[in-house]
Amino acid sequence: MPDGRGRxxxxxxxxxxxxxxxxxxxxxxxxxxxxDLARATGLNKSSFYHHFNGKEELLxxxxxxxLDALAAVLAEPAACSGPPARRLEHVVRRTAEVLxxxxxxxxxxxxxxxxxxxxREALGRRRDLDARVADMVRAAADAGDIRPDIDPRLATRLxxxxxxxxxxxxxxxxxxxxxxxxxxxxxxxAMHGLSTRSAQ
Amino acid sequence: MPDGRGRxxxxxxxxxxxxxxxxxxxxxxxxxxxxDLARATGLNKSSFYHHFNGKEELLxxxxxxxLDALAAVLAEPAACSGPPARRLEHVVRRTAEVLxxxxxxxxxxxxxxxxxxxxREALGRRRDLDARVADMVRAAADAGDIRPDIDPRLATRLxxxxxxxxxxxxxxxxxxxxxxxxxxxxxxxAMHGLSTRSAQ
DNA sequence: TATTCCACCAAACGTTCGTTTAGTTCTCGG
DNA sequence: CCGAGAACTAAACGAACGTTTGGTGGAATA
Numbered sequence: 001m002p003d004g005r006g007r008x009x010x011x012x013x014x015x016x017x018x019x020x021x022x023x024x025x026x027x028x029x030x031x032x033x034x035x036d037l038a039r040a041t042g043l044n045k046s047s048f049y050h051h052f053n054g055k056e057e058l059l060x061x062x063x064x065x066x067l068d069a070l071a072a073v074l075a076e077p078a079a080c081s082g083p084p085a086r087r088l089e090h091v092v093r094r095t096a097e098v099l100x101x102x103x104x105x106x107x108x109x110x111x112x113x114x115x116x117x118x119x120r121e122a123l124g125r126r127r128d129l130d131a132r133v134a135d136m137v138r139a140a141a142d143a144g145d146i147r148p149d150i151d152p153r154l155a156t157r158l159x160x161x162x163x164x165x166x167x168x169x170x171x172x173x174x175x176x177x178x179x180x181x182x183x184x185x186x187x188x189x190a191m192h193g194l195s196t197r198s199a200q
Numbered sequence: 201m202p203d204g205r206g207r208x209x210x211x212x213x214x215x216x217x218x219x220x221x222x223x224x225x226x227x228x229x230x231x232x233x234x235x236d237l238a239r240a241t242g243l244n245k246s247s248f249y250h251h252f253n254g255k256e257e258l259l260x261x262x263x264x265x266x267l268d269a270l271a272a273v274l275a276e277p278a279a280c281s282g283p284p285a286r287r288l289e290h291v292v293r294r295t296a297e298v299l300x301x302x303x304x305x306x307x308x309x310x311x312x313x314x315x316x317x318x319x320r321e322a323l324g325r326r327r328d329l330d331a332r333v334a335d336m337v338r339a340a341a342d343a344g345d346i347r348p349d350i351d352p353r354l355a356t357r358l359x360x361x362x363x364x365x366x367x368x369x370x371x372x373x374x375x376x377x378x379x380x381x382x383x384x385x386x387x388x389x390a391m392h393g394l395s396t397r398s399a400q
Numbered sequence: 401t402a403t404t405c406c407a408c409c410a411a412a413c414g415t416t417c418g419t420t421t422a423g424t425t426c427t428c429g430g
Numbered sequence: 431c432c433g434a435g436a437a438c439t440a441a442a443c444g445a446a447c448g449t450t451t452g453g454t455g456g457a458a459t460a
Contacts, residue, residue: 006436007426028313030230034418044439046419051437055418085395111311113228146395150385158389161365162358169357185350189358193393195285195346205458206406234448244409246449251407255448 013051016041021062021104029059029108030115059108060118066109067125069098074132085145088136089187092163096186099166100179107167133160159190213251216241221262221304229259229311259308260318266309267325269298274332285345288336289387292363296386299366300379307367333360359390 011019023040024032034055038045052058073079078090099106109126112119137159138152146155163186170182211219223240224232234255238245252258273279278290299306309326312319337359338352346355363386370382 003429003435005428005434007428007438009437026313027315028228028230030228031313031315033416035416043437046421046440047438049419113226113231115227115231147388147392150388151381154382154385155389157369158362158365158385161368162362164368165358165361165365168361168364181351182354185354185358188347188350189355189393191393191395192347193389193391195391205404207408207456207458209407233446235446243407246410246451247408249449 009051010043011041016048016051017058017061017065018104020058021108024059024062025104025107025111029111056116056118059112060122062105063109063112063118063122066102066105067122067129069102069105070095070129071125073098074129083145084136084139084143088133088140088146089191091133091136092159092190093183093187095160096163096166096183097179099163100170100172100182103167103170103172106164110164110167130156130160162186162190209251210243211241216243216248216251217258217261217265218304220258221308224259224262225304225307225311229308230315256316256318259312260322262305263309263312263318263322266302266305267322267329269302269305270295270329271325273298274329283345284336284339284343288333288340288346289391291333291336292359292390293383293387295360296363296366296383297379299363300370300372300382303367303370303372306364310364310367330356330360362386362390 019041020037023036027036034045034048037043037048037058048054048058052061073091073094076090076094079087079094081087109122112122112126114120114123134153134156137146137156140146141148141152141155166182166186170178172179219241220237223236227236234245234248237243237248237258248254248258252261273291273294276290276294279287279294281287309322312322312326314320314323334353334356337346337356340346341348341352341355366382366386370378372379
């Protein structure tokens with residue numbers, strides 16, 4: 001409980017984390033030194049240890065925020081009831097929206113490789129989310145709403161491969177209003193493909 | 201010109217490079233130490249300096265092999281002539297095949313961030329390839345063969361976001377014969393989408 | 401067999417890393 | 431205005447990094 005005494009901080013914990021995660025994404029987590037973080041925030045590199053326990057905690061908080069946002073999508077009512085195809089389309093759209101809204105955090109999450117315990121735990125949580133989506137795709141295939149000629153697990157991976165690729169190229173600072181167009185394009189391409197010819 | 205004299209090498213340069221690139225992909229390039237490479241190959245870490253000039257050259261050779269393979273696809277006759285939509289479908293299929301065939305090298309390429317000159321040059325070569333594919337998508341849109349309601353550049357990014365996602369999850373050691381099925385699924389999903397309903 | 405050349409290695413080098421220690425500066429409650 | 435407490439910093443720490451040095455051992459040539 002902060003009682004107001006002491007020097008006021010220049011940045012809140014959340015502001016610091018956002019800047020830190022941005023640098024992690026520019027340079028890569030391993031290639032980012034505490035010096036780099038200090039330069040980006042204007043703080044001394046040792047000052048981080050008053051706000052966070054170390055570099056790995058910064059990573060854990062960053063990927064945790066992404067995982068929380070993605071898990072929240074699967075908990076939404078429209079993702080839990082209704083025809084499987086509708087639920088799936090909702091999850092695709094909302095996941096794309098979360099990627100756009102929480103871009104740096106999800107970008108960090110998608111690059112985790114599993115070198116440390118923090119990273120392996122993040123990969124585990126991500127696998128759980130992926131499995132729940134794969135079940136949704138399977139249900140939609142069983143209901144005949146999506147093409148039966150592609151293995152549901154394979155379809156899930158390609159589908160979310162496309163969705164997740166948003167983090168590879170979408171830069172909101174270059175086209176700040178492009179977010180909704182990106183989300184619409186993802187949903188359209190995922191469901192109907194590129195071709196103007198009819199399906200099959 | 202090797203004249204056969206001296207102790208024969210345990211591994212060829214190409215064999216070494218393949219093992220090295222695999223470790224780079226498991227741990228991430230920055231997180232991989234020369235000790236890690238030594239352990240994976242059975243060589244002493246200083247022995248690498250008789251085959252390569254250093255860690256960064258290993259990276260450059262790895263991503264170079266991926267870029268050469270991808271550039272070769274765009275130079276194939278079927279990618280250079282015929283209706284734009286046919287050329288595009290050919291490039292999608294062949295790119296997916298190259299990803300499967302040269303998986304570790306393309307995986308390494310797709311994770312490059314641009315921290316060094318070697319990495320920035322690789323990013324530049326990759327941008328050139330992407331631009332040529334984007335021109336192909338634009339031509340197919342102008343010809344009316346693919347849906348006109350999505351910006352060609354955006355469509356290119358999402359399309360190859362899906363294709364490139366193969367490197368994120370395809371593991372040939374787990375399902376050695378799954379390659380062709382993956383390629384077919386990519387082409388089908390890219391062109392026609394998931395839905396069994398007709399387009400639009 | 402003597403020579404040559406290549407593959408390989410042990411040890412050490414200078415540098416940079418994440419982190420710790422021991423403080424200083426600033427703000428506010430009393 | 432005093433003292434508590436929080437934000438912040440300079441300097442230094444041991445460890446790990448990529449690389450260099452100086453050399454050993456073994457196979458082919460002559």
